[in-house]
Amino acid sequence: xxxxxxxxxxxxxxxxxxxxxxxxxxxxxxxxxxxxxxxxxxxxxxxxxxxxxxxxxxxxxxxxxxxxxxxxxxxxxxxxxxxxxxxxxxxxxxxxxxxxxxxxxxxxxxxxxxxxxxxxxxxxxxxxxxxxxxxxxxxxxxxxxxxxxxxxxxxxxxxxxxxxxxx
Numbered sequence: 001x002x003x004x005x006x007x008x009x010x011x012x013x014x015x016x017x018x019x020x021x022x023x024x025x026x027x028x029x030x031x032x033x034x035x036x037x038x039x040x041x042x043x044x045x046x047x048x049x050x051x052x053x054x055x056x057x058x059x060x061x062x063x064x065x066x067x068x069x070x071x072x073x074x075x076x077x078x079x080x081x082x083x084x085x086x087x088x089x090x091x092x093x094x095x096x097x098x099x100x101x102x103x104x105x106x107x108x109x110x111x112x113x114x115x116x117x118x119x120x121x122x123x124x125x126x127x128x129x130x131x132x133x134x135x136x137x138x139x140x141x142x143x144x145x146x147x148x149x150x151x152x153x154x155x156x157x158x159x160x161x162x163x164x165x166x167x
Contacts, residue, residue, distance in 0.1 A: 004100050007046040007058060014055050015048070022083040031140030032080060032116050036062040039166050044108045045077060045101055049084075049093055057084040059097040061105075064114070066136065068162040075111035075167060076149075082117075098126055105152045112155040114164065115148050122148055132157035138164050 007015065019027060027033065045061035062078040079101065084093045105113060115128060116138075122128040128148035136147055136158075149157050 001052065002096070003050045004096070005048045005050060006043060007041065007048050007060065008043050010048045010050075010055060010058070015058055018055055018058060018085060019081060019083050021086055022089075023081065027081075031138050031142050032078070034140050035064060035138060035164055036078060036166065039063060042077065045104055047097060047100055047104075049097055051088075055085075056088050057082075057093040057097050059083075059101050061101065061109075061113075063110075063167040064164055065167045066114075066158045066162045066164055068158065068160045070160075072158070072160070072162075074158045074162075075155075076114045076164070077105065077109050077111050077152075078164075079113050079115040080117065095125060098122075102126060102152070107153060109153045109155065112157045113150045113152050116142055116146050117148055119145055119148055126150070132159045135159065135161035136164055137162070 039062050041060040041062055047059050049057035059082045064076050064078040066074040066076055082094050082097055128150045130145055130148055132149050133147040151157055
């Protein structure tokens with residue numbers, strides 16, 4: 001039986017072990033980790049997927065900000081990581097987590113969504129694009145084509161140049 005739960009109901013060490021298995025222990029060197037360093041995940045948009053009582057996947061969302069050069073600050077929600085146990089990847093668990101988070105974001109997100117991810121996958125299945133992000137910058141290396149965003153819950157996307165960082 002597959003069960004979606006608030007991530008807050010899962011032991012943090014189990015989440016960390018899943019993330020290590022899915023992304024490797026060197027995951028902390030990634031730019032996405034720099035952006036969300038010191039932040040707490042948003043409880044209303046972060047979920048766990050359990051099957052037979054075992055943790056098989058997680059999705060986390062984070063409160064970030066787009067800060068334009070002119071001083072305008074726009075709240076955003078950073079999506080990710082989306083992690084699935086390696087032996088169960090490609091089984092639809094990631095899609096289930098994303099769909100559940102997007103449904104929650106439609107009424108509960110306090111900003112548009114952004115992520116660093118595969119545009120072919122996240123664009124095709126979930127409507128994320130790089131259309132608004134061309135002038136955005138991150139505090140570390142990244143591929144421009146992989147910086148994606150999606151309007152949600154009435155929140156538009158900034159298109160001006162700006163840096164993404166924690167709120």
